[in-house]
Amino acid sequence: MRTLILGAAVSGAAAADLAARLGHQVSVYDRSSTSTISLRDLGYAVHSGAWADHFLAGIGLVVASPGFPEHSDPIQDALGARIEVISELEFGARHLTVPYVAVTGTNGKTTVTNTITDMLTESGIPAVSAGNIGTPVSGLSDDSTAIVVLEASSFQLRFIDRFHPVAAGIVNVAADHLDWHGSVGAYGSAKARIFENMSPSELAVYGADDPGATEIAALAECRTIGVSGTAVSRDGVGPVDETLQMGDRRFQISTSDPSWVTDLGIAAVMASSVGATDAGIATVLAGFTPGPHRRRTVGTSRGITWIDDSKATNPHAARAAAQAYDRVVLLAGGRNKDLDLSTIAPETVRHVVAFGEAAPSIAAGIGTPVTVVSDLASAVETAARIAIQGDTVLLAPGCASFDEFESYAIRGERFAELVAGVEAAK
Secondary structure, three states: OEEEEEOOOHHHHHHHHHHHHOOOEEEEEOOOHHHHHHHHHOOOEEEOOOOOHHHHOOOOEEEEOOOOOOOOHHHHHHHHOOOEEEEHHHHHHHOOOOOEEEEEOOOOHHHHHHHHHHHHHHOOOOEEEEEOOOOOHHHOOOOOOOEEEEEOOHHHHHOOOOOOOOEEEEOOOOOOOHHHHOOHHHHHHHHHHHHOOOOOOOEEEEEOOOHHHHHHHOOOOOEEEEEOOOOOOOOOEEEEOOEEEEOOEEEEOOOOOHHHHHHHHHHHHHHHHOOOOHHHHHHHHHHOOOOOOOOEEEEEEOOEEEEEOOOOOOHHHHHHHHOOOOOEEEEEEOEOOOOOOOOOOOOOEEEEEEEOOOHHHHHHHOOOOEEEOOOHHHHHHHHHHHOOOOOEEEEOOOOEOOOOOOOHHHHHHHHHHHHHHHHHHO
16 A cells, blocks of 8 residues: 655654555655655655645555645545545554544534543543643554544544444534535534444533534534533533533532533543443542643732633634633634624623734724724733733734734743743733
8 A cells, every 4th residue: 555644744644654564655745845754764655845736656555634624625636636645644543443433513522522531531441642742642552442432523523434433522613624624514513423433322422402413413423412612402411500410420520611611521421321330420520720832820919810721723712712701801813714703702701902914803893982093012011901800801812813923822831931021920
């Protein structure tokens, strides 16, 4: 088998290594010549610079990294030549020797994925998180693992074939990554592929408060369970007082935020379905804290709380974050992903500070009072002047970071530094 890997970064390198171990003749394409240096040094045939269709000569399989949209020339040329195109997720999953579960969603999928893994580990079941979460599936060594928990992006799910989790989670589905998929319908269809190979006896768990997830779950031919973050769902999963009800069981839970409750409920149902114990689930639910750059408090002064939710990179996530607080000065902006930003500010937001490339679009589309600034530093400085006692200053950008920062994490770290400077100056 002659296999072409599209992308020379982490997932592409892992796919190349797996393909070589399987006996494939491997070549790699990446526009950046710098990215291919290490793979060339390992002996792989590499192509860089402008794409040329002759790179596909003799190729029987193309393994695509998420950096190659469906409309890109390499993908279109491969499909036009009737060459099989699969994602690195599909390629790696085909060669796992243990069962796997998978989680997708516009927001919250990392939290759900990690929480399932924690619940299984606390139950004495060796488990590992992989996929879109950072560790490529192709690079997993599953010799000491009983089950793999995969975070699956829409990019990865678009090009699957045999992908077959024993349980699936769909947290929510709202418009995102339209620059990659081209339309809301194509994005939703990619998400829905997560359960297309599942049997009627297998389980898909979804966010029952979310119209997009509910609509997609209705297409599933496997069993479905809806989880609500606001009340007990018709399937028996949701918050009661300070507990999470799951059928006839109740667990203490560390948060009342509806979006977190939904995430934790989906994780609990999925983990239970593959063997997690009540004790393991209870321990994780009681001790849950959000991950970095997910509604983390980074400062308090003069009765004002500063919150970093830099991970909120689309309007759906930003709006959900703002709804979790009573009175918000919202810092929103960055690079838009061809999304409608007019819904970014719910009724809890009293003022928006719009920054970065998307600032003019945000200002033009919302009815909330707004101040437009150039960058994040100016946004923090402006918010410090606007905020009053009782406000939450929330960084929930609703956009990608790439106009100013290399990642949402670096953006969040810089926000914390700027907040510390503001507090020190008071």
